[in-house]
Amino acid sequence: MDKEALQQLLEKISDGTATDAEIALYNSYYIAAERAAIASGVELPDDEGIAVQMRENIQRRIAPKKRPFPVRYRYLAAAAVLAGAIVTGFLLFQPGATLYHTPSTVTVSSPEIPAGGDKAVLTLSNGKQVLLNDVNAGDIAKQAGLRIYKTASGEIVYEATGNGTDTGLNHIATPRGGQYRIVLQDGSKVWLNAASSLSYPASFPKEERKVTLSGEAYFEVAKDAGRPFKVITPSQRVDVLGTNFNVNAYPENATVHTTLLEGSVSITANASTQKTILKPGEQARLNNQTGSLLKSMVNAQDAIAWKNGYFVFNDTYLAEVLLQLSRWYDVQIDPATIPTIRYTGVIPRNEPLAKVLDMLEFTGDQQFYIENKTIKIKH
Structure with a gap:
């Protein structure tokens, strides 16, 4: 974010028109500035009155209701990780942002493990299987009264071309490290997370739509x-x-x-x-x-953060945090070594695994390492 864009953001927060995502983006710069000099040269406002007003506006928006923990920044545009029930400090992260700490201490004994992506296998009612990440945009199949095609953005669409009669089951499955989007014959849209599957009729019958x-x-x-x-x-x-x-x-x-x-x-x-x-x-x-x-x-947006490209943890046990990471990065975890601690915060899903573990490591006492595609914890 350049200086002009940041100034516009500050003005929106000052007059109370900023969205939750914009507030979180401001917080990412504000907290980082408190921890260290901003390497990019972006200047925060000098006017203390404006700064106080902005902080008050932010507090009104995010003040918790009778929670036993300090204020948490849980918005999807920024990424924060807080370790433990009593927060002693935190740093907000966002895609492409500078991390204000020492280089990664996560030991990786295997090639770097990238984030997951659009990968899935589609099985048609006739048994034909299609590896969706390998096919180009265009028609995949034509069945009775139905066209199945892949869009330029990678989405799979079932489009009625007449009176659909093929009610045979189709099946789409994502592997660990995969996700996919599909538009069903009735126009309903489905986003599949990693290691998930959906079975559905190619064309829905008149009585009901069941998946x-x-x-x-x-x-x-x-x-x-x-x-x-x-x-x-x-x-x-x-x-x-x-x-x-x-x-x-x-x-x-x-x-x-x-x-x-x-x-x-x-x-x-x-x-x-x-x-x-x-x-x-x-x-x-x-x-x-x-x-x-x-x-x-609940905060319903937290539940679909994965669809929007983020992990959101809200007082989540480390075991569950690592389980989510294992699905997305297609790695294993060693449950015997996981301590009973909790994390709260938001992390972008497009970061490589070592960087994500580095974020977790920076905020807590745990040290992680990756060996043979398995996340382990040093003791």
């Missing part, structure tokens, strides 16, 4: 009052008409998280038949063992 999910996906469901949309996982069913929501249902997790951003959804637990209806900003937590279903208000 089966393993792993994590974000849905923007096209409105169709006559055909409810159902997302099936091994432990629950989500019923919607037209709405935006995220489902995290990795089989290795003890809990399924369903987070609603827009509209309304009904969730039914398979084991207990317990049912709940979510409003925007609410999250349902289903215990896979007991079938109990609870809900609470």
